[in-house]
Amino acid sequence: MLTLGRRTVLASFVSAFALAATRGVASAQETEKPPRDAIYRDASQPVERRVEDLLRRMSVEEKVAQMIGIWEGKGLIQNAAGDFVAARASEAFPHGLGQISRPQDKRGVDPSENGAAGAAAEAVNRTGRKTAEYVNAAQRWAIENTRLGIPLLLHEEALHGYVARGATSFPQSIALASTWDTALVEQCFSVAAREMRARGAQLALAPVVDVARDPRWGRIEETYGEDPHLVGEMGLAAIRGFQGEYLPLAPDKVMVTLKHMTGHGQPENGTNVGPANISERTLRENFFPPFERAVTELPVMSVMASYNEIDGVPSHVSRWLLHDILREEWGFRGAVVSDYFAIRELNTRHRMFRTIEEAAARALEAGVDIELPDGEGYIKLPEMVSDGRVDIAAIDAAVRRLLTMKFLAGVFETPYVDPRRAEALTATPDAVALARKSAQKAITLLKNDKGVLPLDPAGIRRLAVLGTHARDTPIGGYSDVPRHVVSVLEGIQAAAGGRFEVEYAEAVRITESRSWSADAVDLVSPEVNARLIEEAVATARTCDTIVMVLGDNEQTSREAWADEHLGDRASLDLIGQQNDLARAIFALGKPTVVVLLNGRPLSVNLLAEQADALVEGWYLGQETGHAVADVLFGKVNPGGKLPVSIARNVGQLPIFYNHKPTSRRGYLFSETSPLYPFGFGLSYTTFDISAPRLAKATIGRFEHVRVEVDVTNTGSRAGDEVVQLYVRDDHASVTRPVLELKHFKRVTLEPGARTTVSFEITPRDLSLWDEDMHRVVEPGTFTLSAGPNSRDLKATTLTVSD
Numbered sequence: 001m002l003t004l005g006r007r008t009v010l011a012s013f014v015s016a017f018a019l020a021a022t023r024g025v026a027s028a029q030e031t032e033k034p035p036r037d038a039i040y041r042d043a044s045q046p047v048e049r050r051v052e053d054l055l056r057r058m059s060v061e062e063k064v065a066q067m068i069g070i071w072e073g074k075g076l077i078q079n080a081a082g083d084f085v086a087a088r089a090s091e092a093f094p095h096g097l098g099q100i101s102r103p104q105d106k107r108g109v110d111p112s113e114n115g116a117a118g119a120a121a122e123a124v125n126r127t128g129r130k131t132a133e134y135v136n137a138a139q140r141w142a143i144e145n146t147r148l149g150i151p152l153l154l155h156e157e158a159l160h161g162y163v164a165r166g167a168t169s170f171p172q173s174i175a176l177a178s179t180w181d182t183a184l185v186e187q188c189f190s191v192a193a194r195e196m197r198a199r200g201a202q203l204a205l206a207p208v209v210d211v212a213r214d215p216r217w218g219r220i221e222e223t224y225g226e227d228p229h230l231v232g233e234m235g236l237a238a239i240r241g242f243q244g245e246y247l248p249l250a251p252d253k254v255m256v257t258l259k260h261m262t263g264h265g266q267p268e269n270g271t272n273v274g275p276a277n278i279s280e281r282t283l284r285e286n287f288f289p290p291f292e293r294a295v296t297e298l299p300v301m302s303v304m305a306s307y308n309e310i311d312g313v314p315s316h317v318s319r320w321l322l323h324d325i326l327r328e329e330w331g332f333r334g335a336v337v338s339d340y341f342a343i344r345e346l347n348t349r350h351r352m353f354r355t356i357e358e359a360a361a362r363a364l365e366a367g368v369d370i371e372l373p374d375g376e377g378y379i380k381l382p383e384m385v386s387d388g389r390v391d392i393a394a395i396d397a398a399v400r401r402l403l404t405m406k407f408l409a410g411v412f413e414t415p416y417v418d419p420r421r422a423e424a425l426t427a428t429p430d431a432v433a434l435a436r437k438s439a440q441k442a443i444t445l446l447k448n449d450k451g452v453l454p455l456d457p458a459g460i461r462r463l464a465v466l467g468t469h470a471r472d473t474p475i476g477g478y479s480d481v482p483r484h485v486v487s488v489l490e491g492i493q494a495a496a497g498g499r500f501e502v503e504y505a506e507a508v509r510i511t512e513s514r515s516w517s518a519d520a521v522d523l524v525s526p527e528v529n530a531r532l533i534e535e536a537v538a539t540a541r542t543c544d545t546i547v548m549v550l551g552d553n554e555q556t557s558r559e560a561w562a563d564e565h566l567g568d569r570a571s572l573d574l575i576g577q578q579n580d581l582a583r584a585i586f587a588l589g590k591p592t593v594v595v596l597l598n599g600r601p602l603s604v605n606l607l608a609e610q611a612d613a614l615v616e617g618w619y620l621g622q623e624t625g626h627a628v629a630d631v632l633f634g635k636v637n638p639g640g641k642l643p644v645s646i647a648r649n650v651g652q653l654p655i656f657y658n659h660k661p662t663s664r665r666g667y668l669f670s671e672t673s674p675l676y677p678f679g680f681g682l683s684y685t686t687f688d689i690s691a692p693r694l695a696k697a698t699i700g701r702f703e704h705v706r707v708e709v710d711v712t713n714t715g716s717r718a719g720d721e722v723v724q725l726y727v728r729d730d731h732a733s734v735t736r737p738v739l740e741l742k743h744f745k746r747v748t749l750e751p752g753a754r755t756t757v758s759f760e761i762t763p764r765d766l767s768l769w770d771e772d773m774h775r776v777v778e779p780g781t782f783t784l785s786a787g788p789n790s791r792d793l794k795a796t797t798l799t800v801s802d
Contacts, residue, residue, distance in 0.1 A: 031147070032147075033147050033148070033149070034057055034148065038053060038054075038057075039053035040053045040054035040057075040412075041412070043412070043413050047404060047407045047408060048404075050407055051400055051403045051404055051407065052400075054148065054150070054403055055396060055399060055400060055403065057148065058148065058399070059095070060381075060382045060385050060386075060392065060395070061095040061382050062095040062096060062147070062148060062150075063395050063396070063399045064095075064375075064378060064379070064381045064382050064395065065093060065095040065096040065097055065098060066096065066097075066098040066150065066370075066399050066402050066403065067098055067369065067370050067371065067375070067378045067381070067395070067398055067399065067402065068097065068098050068099075068370065068371055068374065068375025068378050068379055069097075069098055069099035069100065069101045069155070069370065069371070069372045069373050069374060069375065070093075070097060070099075070100055070101060070108075070373070070374055070375070071100075071101035071102060071107050071108065071340075071372070071373030071374055072107060072108055072111075072373065072374050073092075073108060073374050074100075074106075074107050074108025074109070075108040075109065075111060076088060076089070076091075076092040076093075076108070077089040077092060077093070077138070078108065078109065080109065081109075082106040082109045082126070082134075083134070083137070084134050084137035084138050084141070086137070086140070086141040086145055089138070089141050089145070090141070090145050090146075093146075094146070095146065095147075096142055096146040096147075096148065096150050097142065097152060098152070098153065098370055098402060099152060099153045099154065099155055099203070099370065099372070100135075100138055100152055100154050100155075101155060101340075101372055101373035101374075102155070102156055102157065102373075103126075103131055103134055103135050103138070103154050103156070103199075103200065103201065104125050104126050104131045104156060104163075104164040104165065104199065104201075104480075105123065105125045105126070106123065106124075106125060106126065123517070124165070125164065125165045125480060126164075126165065127165055127166065127422075127423065128164070128165070128166060128167075128195075128198065128199050128419075128422035128423040128425075128426050129419045129420070129422050129423055131164065131199040131200065131422065132198070132199050132200050132417045132418070132419035132421075132422040133419050134200075135154055135199065135200025135201075135416075135417060136200065136416050136417065136419070138152055138154075139151055139152055139200075139411075139415040139416055140416075142415075143415060150403075150406070151406060151411040151412055151415040152411070152415075153202055153203055153402075153405065153406055153409060153411065154200055154201045154202060154203065155201060155202075155203040155204070155205055155257070155372075156196055156201040156203070156204060156205070157204075157205050157206065157478050158189070158192045158193075158196060158204040158205070158206040158242070158254075159172070159173060159206050159207075159208065159222055159477070159478035160172045160173055160175075160176065160188075160476065160478065160479070160619075160621065161188070161191070161192050161195075161435075161479075161621070162192045162195045162196045162199075163478050163479060163480050164195070164196075164199065164480050165480050165481055166423070166426050166427060166480075166481070166482065166483050167192075167195050167426055167427065167480060167482065168191055168192070168195060168426070168427045168431040168432065168434075168435055168482065168622065169435065169475050169479055169480075169482040169485070169621040169622040170188045170191075170192070170434075170435050170438050170439075170621045170622075171435075171438050171439050171442045171618065171619060171620045171621045172221050172222070172475070172476035172477075172599065172618055172619035172620075172621070173207070173208060173221065173222050173223055173224055173234075174220065174221045174222075174223060174224070174225065174599070174618050174619075174643060174644070175439070175442040175617070175618035175619060175620055175621075176188065176224070176234065176438065176442060177223075177224035177225045177230060177231075177234050177643035178442045178443075178444050178616070178618060178640040178641060178642065178643055178681075179438065179441040179442050179640060179746070180230070180640070180641050180643075180722045180744055180746050181441055181746050182233050182234065182236070182237035183237070184437070184438055184441060185234055185237040185238055185241065185438075186237040186238070186240045186241040187241065187434055187438075188241060188434060188435075188438055189206075189207075189237075189238045189239075189240075189241025189242045190241040190242075190252075191241075191430075191431045191434060192204070192241070192242065193241065193242045193243070193252060193253050193254045194252045194425055195425060195426050195427075195431075196254050197251065197252050197253065197254055197417070198252075198417060198421055198422045198424075198425040198426065199417065199422045200416075200417045200422075201254060202249065202254050202255060202409040202410075202411060203254060203255045203256075203257065203302065203405075203409070204242050204254050204255065204256050204257060205257045205259065205304065206238065206242070206256060206257065206259065207224075207234075207235050207238035207239065207242075207256065207258070207259070208222045208223055208224075208259045208260070209223075209224070209231055209232070209235040209258055209259070209290035209291060209294060210222075210223050210231075210259070210260055210262070210264045210265035210287075210290075210306075211223070211225075211226060211227070211228050211231050211265050211266075211286050211287050211290065212225060212226055212265035212266075212644065213226055213265055213266040213286070213654055213656050214265070214266050214267065214270045214653060214654060215270075215572055215600045215601045215644065215647065215653070215655075216269075216270025216271075216568055216569055216570065216572070216600075216650065216653065217265065217266075217267060217270050217271070217272060217568055217600075218272060218557050218558045218559055218560055218566075218567030218568045218569070218599070218600070219264075219265075219272060219477075219558075219559050219567070220265070220557075220599070220600050220601070220644070221476055221477065221557060221558075221599030221600060221618070221619065222477065222478065222559070223265060224643060225642075225643025225644045225678075226643065226644045226645065226656045226657070226658075226678060227643070227656075227657075227658065227678065227741050228285070228286050228287070228289040228290055229289070229740070229741045229742060229743075230643055230741060230744070231289075231290045232289055232290040232293045232294070233744075235258070235290050235293075235294055236293060236294060236297060236298060238256070239256050239294060239298050239300065240298070242254055242255070242256045243255050243256055243298075243299075245298060245299075246299065247299045247301070247408045248407075248408045248409070248410050249408065249409050249410050251410075251414070255301050255302060255405065255408075255409055256300060256301075256302065257302040257303065257304050257337060258291055258294055258295070258300060258302070258303045258304065259304045259306075259339075260304050260305065260306035260307070260315075260339060261291055261303055261304065261305055261306055261315060261321065261322070261326065262276075262283065262287045262288065262291060262306055262310075262315065262321070263276030263278050263283065263287055263306060263308055263310050263315075264276065264306040264307070264308055265287070266278060266287075266654070267308060270568055270569075270570075270653075271560065271568045272307075272559060272560040272561070272567065272568055273307040273308055273345075273349065273560075274308060275308060275309045275310075276306075276308045276309065276310050277311075278310060280773065281734070281769055281773070283310070284769050284773070285737075285769065286658075288325070291303070291326075291330075292330050295326070295330050295331070295332045295334075296330055296331065300332070300334055301333075301334035301335065301404070301405050301408065302334050302335055302336075302337055302405065303326060303332065303334065303335075303336050303337070304336075304337050304338070304339050305318075305321075305322060305336060305337075305338060305339060305342065305368060306339065307339055307342055307345065307349075309350065314342075314346060314350050314352070316338060316339075316342045316343065316346060316363050316366065316368055317346060317352070317359075317362045317363055317365075317366045318366055319365065319366045319367060321366075322336050322366050322367035322368065323366065323367045326367070327367065333401070333404075334401060334404075334405065335369040335370060335398070335401040335402050335405055336367050336368050336369050336370075337368070337369065337370050337372055338363065338368050338370065338371050338372050339372070340372055340373045340561075341373070341376075342363075343356070343359050343360055343363050343368070343371050343376060343377040343378070344356065344359070344376055344377070346359040346362070346363070347359050356376055356377040356380070357377065357380050357384060357389070359377055360377030360378050360380060360381065360384075361384060361389055361390050363377070364378070364381070364390065364394050364395070364398065365394065369398035369399075369401050369402055370398070370402060381395060427482065427483050432622070432623065435621050435622055435623040436623035436626050436627055436630075438621070439617075439620040439621055439623045439624060439626075439627030439628075440627045440630055440631065440636045441639065441640060441720075442617070442618065442620060442627075442640050443615060443616070443617055443620070443627060443628070443631045443636075443638045443640050444615070444616040444617075444638065444640035444641060444642055444680075444681040445613070445614075445615055445616075445631075445638040445640075445681060445682040445683065445684075446608070446614040446615065446616050446676055446680070446681070446682065447608060447611060447612075447613055447614040447682070448612075448613045448614075448682055448684075450591075450612045450613070452591050452593060452612040452613045453593060453613045453615075453631075453632060453634075453684065454631075454632065454633055454634025454684060455545065455593070455632050455633050455634070456634075457495075457496065457497075457499045457500060457633060458499070460499075460500040460544060460545050461500055461501070461543075461544050462500060462501040462502075462503060462542060462543040462544060462545075463492065463496070463500055463501070463502050463503070463543055463544075463545045463546070463547065464503050464504075464505065464536075464539050464540045464542075464543035464545070464546045464547070465488065465489050465492055465502060465503070465504045465505075465547050465549070466504075466505050466506075466507035466508075466536050466539070466540065466546065466547070466548045466549065466581070466585065467488075467506070467507050467508065467548055467549035467550055467581075468506045468507065468508065468509045468510065469488075469510075469549050469550075469551065469553060469597055470487060470488040470489045470504065470547070470549035470595075471487050471488075471489045471490075471504065471506070472487070472514065473485045473486070473487045473488070473597070473624050473625065474514055474551075474552065474553040474554055474597055474619055475554075475619050475620075475621055475622065475624070476554060476599055476618075476619035477516050477554055477558050477559055477599070479516070479554075482621075482622040483622075484622065485622045485624065486622065486623055486624055486625035486626050487624065487625045488547070488549050488595065488597075488624060488625045488628050488629070489502070489504055489625065490625045491624070491625025491626045491627070491628055491629035491630075492547065492625070492628075492629050492632070494625075494626070494629065495629040495630075495632075495633050495635075503539050503542065503543055504539075505532070505535055505536040505538075505539040505540075506532050506535075506536070507532055507533060507535075507536035507548070507581050508529050508532055508533060508536070508550075508576065508577050508578050508580075508581040509524040509528065509529060509532060509576075510523070510524065510552075510553055510555075510556060510575050510576050510578070511523055511524065511553060511555045511556065511575075512524060513555065514553040514554050514555055515554065515555065516554035516555065516558055518555070519562070519564045519565045521555045521556070521566070523575070523576055524576060526576075526577055529576060529577035529580070529581075530577070530580075533577065533580060533581045533584055536581060536584075536585070537584050537585065537588070540585055540588055540590065541588065543590070544590065544591070545590065545591050545592075545593075546585060546588075546590055546591065546592040546593070547592075547593045547594075547595060547632065548581070548582065548585060548592060548593070548594045548595070549594075549595045549596075549597060550574060550578045550581075550582070550594060550595070550596055550597075550607070551574070551578075551596040551597040551598030551602065551617075552575065552597070552598035552599050552600065552602070553597075554599075555567075556569070556575050556599075557569070557598065557599035557600045558599070569600070570650065571603075571650055572600065572601070572602055572603040572647055572649065572650050573602070573603050573649075574602060574604065579606050582594070582606055582607060582610070582611075583606070586610045586611070591612050592611055592612050592613075593611070593612060593613040593614075593615065593632065594607050594611040594613070594614050594615065595615045595617055595628055595632075596614070596615065596616050596617055596618075597617050597618070597619060597620070597624070598616075598617075598618060598619070599618070599619060601642075601644050601645070601646040601647070602646070603646070603647055603648055603649050603650070603675065604646075604675070605648060605649075605675065608675060608676075615628070615631065615632075615638070616640070616642070634684065637683055637684045637685065637717055637718065637719040637720065638681070638682070638683060638684070639681065639683060639719060639720025639721065639722070639746065639748075640681050641679050641680060641681040641722045641724075641788075641789065642676060642677070642678060642679060642680045642681060642789075643678070644656075644678060645657050645674040645676070645677055645678045646674055646675045646676040647674055647675060648670070648671060648673075648674065648675045649670075651667075651670070652670075652672065652674070655674050656678070657674075657677060657678035657679075657739060657790045658737040658738070658739055658740055658741075659737060659738060660735050660736075660737060660738070661735065661738055662735075677789050677790050677791040678789065678790045679722070679724050679741070679788070679789035679790045679791075680788075680789040680790075680791070681722070681788075681789070683715075683717075683719045683720070683721065684715070684717050684719060685713055685714075685715030685716065685717040685718070685719040685751065686713075686714045686715040687711055687712065687713055687714060687715075687719075687721040687749075687788065688710075688711070688712045688714050689709060689710070689711050689721070689723060689786055689787055689788055689794065690709055690710040690711070690786070690794065691709075691786060691794035691795060691796050692707045692708070692709050692725065692784045692785070692786045692794075692795075692796045693707065693708045693709070693710075693796070694706075694707055694784070694796060694798055695707070695708075697797075697798065697799060698798075698799040698800075698801055699798070699799075699800055699801070700800070700801055701763065701777040701778075701779060701800055701801070701802065702763055702777070703763070704760050704761060704762050704763070705760070705761050705798065706758060706759070706760055706761075707725065707743075707758070707759045707760070707761055707784060708756050708757070708758050708759075709723050709725065709756070709757045709758075709759070709786045710754060710755070710756050710757075711723050711747060711749070711754065711755055711756075711757060712749070712752075712753070712754040713749035713750065713751055713752060713753050713754070714752075715751060716751050717751060718748065718749065718750045718751060719748070719749065720746055720747065720748050720749075721746070721747055721749065721788060722744055722745070722746045722747075722788065723744060723745050723746075723747065723757045723786060723788075724741060724743075724744045724786065724787060724788065724789065724790070725741070725742055725743040725744065725759050725784065725785070725786050726739045726740060726741055726742065726784070726785045726786075726787075726790065726793065727739075727740050727742045727761075727765060727766065727782055727783070727784055727785075728740070728782065728783040728785070729766070729768060729778075729780070729782055730780060730781045730782060730783055730797075731780050731781070732768055732778055732780070733768075733770055733771065733778060734768060734769070734770060734771060736768060739785070739790055741790070742759075742761070742765045743759040743761075743765075745757050745759075761784070761798070763777050766782055766800060777800060778800070779800050779801055779802040780799075780800060781797050781798065781799050781800075782797070782798045782799075782800065783795050783796075783797060783798075784796050784797070784798055
């Protein structure tokens, strides 16, 4: 068994770079710089010709240099203050470097903070201007101080906005999915791309297009939910926002990296990086589609392999997954990047190989083109080529793809950015307004049967706002510190405008800290919370209306990136004494609204039963408070829909809606139905959605058919409804799900207004994978259903003839 501690890894890592640098000087194939008129320097030449011209000039060491990044080893290229130092970079990397991982952070300055894939606790990262200056210095070194002058590619995280100091923070991914609004998602990531490019990055490690089917998994908040079609549509929208529909990149765009291929979202026992015990059929029906659509419909150039194994083979060494499916079947022509430390973890976690060289060779053979965040294994590839363990053709293929990315990213022509513009293009007024709009549209109303919402300021004398996260606002994982985060308390106080009094009580505290990056998670003692609850009840008694903010924070639902940094849970109940608080407040008998801010879908049975109104907010980003107040006081009519099913308890799992017919038979003493179904969400108005109307009742197997659905606002307020169209294959040669979402559209209607939504059903919408794993459309009948969620549907029948 191979085990490596933080300092051991760093020491061996530095030694590897030093050895490679020494060998490289002695074995370099070329010593002279290419002429200025070399084909690869000519922007008028086709990308393919430029790549081949550059590739033929490269030594083995120069090729391998393009196949590694640097993050924990940044101490090799910067000083103790975190400034880039060209002389140090030349000493460590005489042949250049492929990527710098997360240039906005100061990783590597303090080696004691190394050793985890996430972030260092309480780290203060670079400002926009400092990041731009760092990037420019690094690019200048790569262009002027290396023989071939190959610029760097710089990647950053951007899960729900650029993860950087002061950047705009949009709602977390699961909240963006709740908007069911692809145009809005595209706009959000257009802003993220603009902010990233202004600081010098050209590659986003986003979007996450994992289908999430286990809410115990702490990373569910990073996903767009449980349905492959919804995830696919949101993923495509994010890609269009980040990089547009065409390459080369526009000046304000960045390339994307699809994460994480695949099966990551249904790990064994719900714990991160657990085996994905998933059949090929389930992969093809549920987990592959978002990836396949992305790489076949848009010019995606980067895909990240997942940490988990499938059928005994980790994704990073699965040639079937990364070559046969991704490249051969789908035609992907971009690069496959490793997840952080995943090459190392083939040994330390999966226990597969004795040496890092063996792991690197297998990953390369499978199709992993670049090792991130550092080159621990790939730095040894030159010696493996020289002794015959690795074929140079495999390295050439990888480098060809990586160079293509750099040419298409435009870094050879425009490697530098203007540091003065980096801050000016960050968190601009239009970006902040978009953050508020996206939060408004994400909010999902789960209960309002007594009509308590929207609140009428004229009927309120004193309003109590309760909950620690009503004031200290969680915004979810993969976030930095925005310029300003609006709390629910601040938003309500602004909305009150002096018309009524607002009283605050902390009420219940969940954890001692909400630092996403800190390893330890310390729950607040019941004794402390008992005192806080008593104080909150006293405050609530003096008020006539109550708003309670409950849920999660960045510690109770998060990525478990190490054994000492956990984030998955065996329970879906509210953490700590939150239910105790709720019972005490409900006992007062006063109008009470509960707002949930959380990362995972929670089993909120008590709240569903006793709250007068229940609002699912997820994590809403920097404009949380304004958006919540806008909805609570009726400035905005909520129209969000759940992208996941909400379980009544953890014993119901899995609870996804698109299950097979033999599932959900029943339990003794409990129900199999979810607490709230997939696609659910209420409004302050009412809507009527018609059964689908078919342009033709019978079609051939290769024909399309138009489907129309009428939707009418039957209430007294303007509002949004999401028309959802589901398909069921009534009889087939293999078992089929009871429902599958195939189309949706969010519409806004004035009171009494009616519109007709049109969808086109294609052969792919009706297809299945037969026993021989061929995609086919079988003749027979299909039930097409339309409605506001996956439960309340009206149906019609489509016949497909042979």
